[in-house]
Amino acid sequence: MTNPKIEKVKSDIEKTKSKISAHQAKLRDLEREKTRLENAQIVALVRSEKISDAQLSTLMDSIRKEDTTTATAEPTVTDAWTTQQEET
Numbered sequence: 001m002t003n004p005k006i007e008k009v010k011s012d013i014e015k016t017k018s019k020i021s022a023h024q025a026k027l028r029d030l031e032r033e034k035t036r037l038e039n040a041q042i043v044a045l046v047r048s049e050k051i052s053d054a055q056l057s058t059l060m061d062s063i064r065k066e067d068t069t070t071a072t073a074e075p076t077v078t079d080a081w082t083t084q085q086e087e088t
Contacts, residue, residue, distance in 0.1 A: 046056060 051059070
């Protein structure tokens, strides 16, 4: 003998699991789209500045150094960028 209330709850559980799965898939898609748009924005920004590969590499190296050092006399990203611009 089955209890109709239990069957109803089981049915609701399955429906909810299905909705959760669909929402998780949609969330993953939205997160991928957000990342794609952010990457496109970054590329457009770099291209608009007409930065050469060498300048971009120097800039990224400077950023990495700033992230790994604390309160040292190392040049800032702005200093590295200015120096690189003066060299060209």
